[in-house]
Amino acid sequence: MNGFGEKLGRMWKPFVAYVVSTQVWKSIFRVGIPNTNRKRVLAVLGNVVLHLHPVKIRKSGVKLRYTWCAGGVTFFLFLVLTFTGLLLMFYYRPTVEYAFADILDLREQVPFGIMREIHRWGAHAMVIAVWIHMFRVFMTGSYKPPREFNWNIGVILLVLTLLLSFTGYLLPWDQLAMWAITVGSNMARATPLIGNEGPFARSLQIGGVALVHSGDDAKFALLGGRFVDANALLRFYVLHCVGIPLVAAFLMAVHFWRVRKDGGISGPM
Amino acid sequence: MSDTAKTPEPAKPSDAPSAGATAGLEGGLLSESMTRRSWHWMAAAWTSFTAATLAGTLATVRFMFPNVLFEKPMQFKVGKPEDFPVGEVDERFKEKGVWVVREATGMYALITTCTHLGCTPNWLPAQNKFKCPCHGSGYYRSGVNFEGPTPRPLERAAISLSPDDGQIVVDKSKSFLFETGGWDDPASFLKL
Numbered sequence: 001m002n003g004f005g006e007k008l009g010r011m012w013k014p015f016v017a018y019v020v021s022t023q024v025w026k027s028i029f030r031v032g033i034p035n036t037n038r039k040r041v042l043a044v045l046g047n048v049v050l051h052l053h054p055v056k057i058r059k060s061g062v063k064l065r066y067t068w069c070a071g072g073v074t075f076f077l078f079l080v081l082t083f084t085g086l087l088l089m090f091y092y093r094p095t096v097e098y099a100f101a102d103i104l105d106l107r108e109q110v111p112f113g114i115m116r117e118i119h120r121w122g123a124h125a126m127v128i129a130v131w132i133h134m135f136r137v138f139m140t141g142s143y144k145p146p147r148e149f150n151w152n153i154g155v156i157l158l159v160l161t162l163l164l165s166f167t168g169y170l171l172p173w174d175q176l177a178m179w180a181i182t183v184g185s186n187m188a189r190a191t192p193l194i195g196n197e198g199p200f201a202r203s204l205q206i207g208g209v210a211l212v213h214s215g216d217d218a219k220f221a222l223l224g225g226r227f228v229d230a231n232a233l234l235r236f237y238v239l240h241c242v243g244i245p246l247v248a249a250f251l252m253a254v255h256f257w258r259v260r261k262d263g264g265i266s267g268p269m
Numbered sequence: 270m271s272d273t274a275k276t277p278e279p280a281k282p283s284d285a286p287s288a289g290a291t292a293g294l295e296g297g298l299l300s301e302s303m304t305r306r307s308w309h310w311m312a313a314a315w316t317s318f319t320a321a322t323l324a325g326t327l328a329t330v331r332f333m334f335p336n337v338l339f340e341k342p343m344q345f346k347v348g349k350p351e352d353f354p355v356g357e358v359d360e361r362f363k364e365k366g367v368w369v370v371r372e373a374t375g376m377y378a379l380i381t382t383c384t385h386l387g388c389t390p391n392w393l394p395a396q397n398k399f400k401c402p403c404h405g406s407g408y409y410r411s412g413v414n415f416e417g418p419t420p421r422p423l424e425r426a427a428i429s430l431s432p433d434d435g436q437i438v439v440d441k442s443k444s445f446l447f448e449t450g451g452w453d454d455p456a457s458f459l460k461l
Contacts, residue, residue: 183386
């Protein structure tokens with residue numbers, strides 16, 4: 001046994017030396033072991049995943065007492081929701097006939113069906129986390145110049161988070177969902193000018209024909225119909241899974257970029 | 270005079286061969302490298318790009334408004350007047366979205382949507398009122414609100430007699446509001 005182990009030991013080092021000299025290896029790992037500062041910088045900058053973080057950050061950037069890591073927690077929850085949401089999509093059909101049954105089946109017939117609950121708890125947690133993050137940014141004055149633009153981007157991201165919750169709420173297609181979205185879309189009906197029951201609805205006309213009516217207003221565009229029905233379910237599904245996440249991902253990229261460009265997280269005023 | 274060094278001539282935009290008609294654009298739109306011909310080409314290119322983008326955006330917005338809806342029909346027949354006893358609220362058409370009420374003075378159709386936030390109320394014959402389960406709005410059998418958060422009475426649908434077979438025709442797409450005098454409109458009730 002010992003002899004065998006020694007033989008393996010003797011073969012290991014040349015084997016490793018061979019592997020790291022192959023073209024395949026060198027095409028993936030271009031820099032070699034990062035044992036100098038220059039190599040460390042190159043390893044981070046040359047990697048698409050690693051370079052999303054800056055090469056160096058200030059010590060204050062990792063102090064929980066300053067940042068609460070609230071923004072990071074929010075982003076982490078967004079990634080969890082994206083991943084669990086993607087998995088749920090394998091079992092959920094956004095039709096009036098199947099939606100409710102599929103959600104029940106997810107819970108009971110699918111292994112680790114707790115995924116649906118994780119998605120839901122994650123959604124609640126993300127909304128809470130995004131408010132805590134907003135509160136923290138406010139209390140540390142991190143909205144003051146030159147960071148005002150990023151604050152505005154953050155507000156838009158807050159609205160998008162709430163819209164994601166709103167659109168996702170309809171998908172189980174139960175009584176709670178249907179009536180919540182009925183009430184919510186009735187608010188769209190009351191928008192000035194573009195809601196058919198809002199102020200100035202009648203003022204958009206051509207030759208006496210109303211341009212804004214129950215079949216052609218903001219609520220109609222939102223639901224794809226006059227009531228919360230099959231069209232609304234499909235629309236909300238697409239908005240929830242693709243539309244709003246794409247916009248949110250882009251704005252998050254801007255948000256993180258601006259943090260870096262304005263001096264890094266937890267930087268001086 | 271101490272002009273030892275000649276002040277360099279500022280580059281004159283009029284040096285470009287587009288002096289005449291485009292002189293007014295020197296400050297903003299025109300630079301030395303642009304010729305009059307290339308300015309027109311750029312203007313045409315940007316105009317068509319903007320127009321194409323605008324057209325594409327408008328087409329996308331229009332895409333979101335379907336032309337055909339697969340919803341339940343808004344007009345439907347509910348039977349002959351003889352089928353409705355006087356003094357009763359008929360719930361047979363609640364699924365279709367109306368209560369048909371016959372009083373001594375005539376008939377009307379109440380739309381089954383609570384005027385608070387849009388839930389469907391329930392008719393409670395024992396208490397002679399419509400009661401909404403969502404937030405407790407209450408209405409008399411005429412549709413007038415008397416309790417709960419709702420600010421206004423239930424709406425009435427257009428009701429008429431079909432000339433073909435004498436059946437009552439209800440049209441939910443036309444609604445009549447009490448607070449704007451709609452209930453005085455003869456299309457909102459049937460005098461029998």
